[in-house]
Amino acid sequence: MSGMSKIVKTAVNILFPLTMIFGLYVIAHGHLTPGGGFQGGAIVASGCAMIVVAYGSKWVFKQIKEKRLSSFESIGAVGFIAVALLGLVFSTVFFGNFLAGSSLLFGTIPATGSTGADFNTGGVLPLMNFAVGVKVIAGLFVIVLVMAYASSVKEWDT
C-alpha cells in the first residue's frame, strides 16, 4: 500500500472531480470569463498533482506512462500551430481569425458594448484555448509525475 493515509485518499477522492470540473470549465469558457487555456490547464494539472501526492507516484505511473502524456502535449502544440496555419490559409495572415463572422462553429459576432455571454462566439479562440489547455495539462502533469517518480526510485528503465 503506497501513498498517504486513508483520510488523505478519501479527501482527494472527493476533491479531485470538483477540481477537474472547475479546470475544464475555465478552459471551455476561456473566451467569455477570466482565464483560458493556460490557467485552466494549471488547475487541472494541480488536481493531477494532488493524486500523485495522495496515491504515490509509483501507483500513478502504473496507470499512465509518461510517453502517452508527452504525446498528448505534442498533440496540443501541433493543434495550436495547425489552427494558426489554417488562419494563414483561409484568412490573410498567420493567426488570422477566419471563423469570426462566418456561419460555422463559434461564428457569432456579439453586439458592441456590454452584452450577455454567448458561448457560440469567438472564432478560433475556443479552439486555441482547447489546444493550449490539452498542452498545459499534459505538460505540467508529466513534469510533476516524472520528477516525483525519479526522486522515489534509484534507477528506472524504459
Add this chain to the structure above:
Amino acid sequence: MEKRTIVAVLVFAIVAVFFFFSVFMVHPFGKPGQVNMDDHIIANTQNETGTNNAVTSVVFDYRGFDTLGEATILFAAVAGVLMIFRRVKQ
C-alpha cells in the same frame, strides 16, 4: 584583489547606476502613456474577433505570436525535464 572580484564590482556599479536613473524616469503610476492601441482594442475587439473577453482576444488573436512563444517555452521545459529524469538502466 582578484581579477574576478574587480570585474564583478564594476558590473554591479554600472547596473546599479542604470537602475538608479531608471527609478526617476519610471512611468507615473496610474497614468497611461500611449493609449492609441488600448482604445483600438477596446473599441474593435467585439467586431474583429467576435469575443466579449478582450484579454483573451489580445492573448490569442492580436498577440498570437506571444502565446506561440509561451507554448514553445513549455514544450522546451517538458523536453528538458524528460531528458534529464529519464535514466536508462545500464
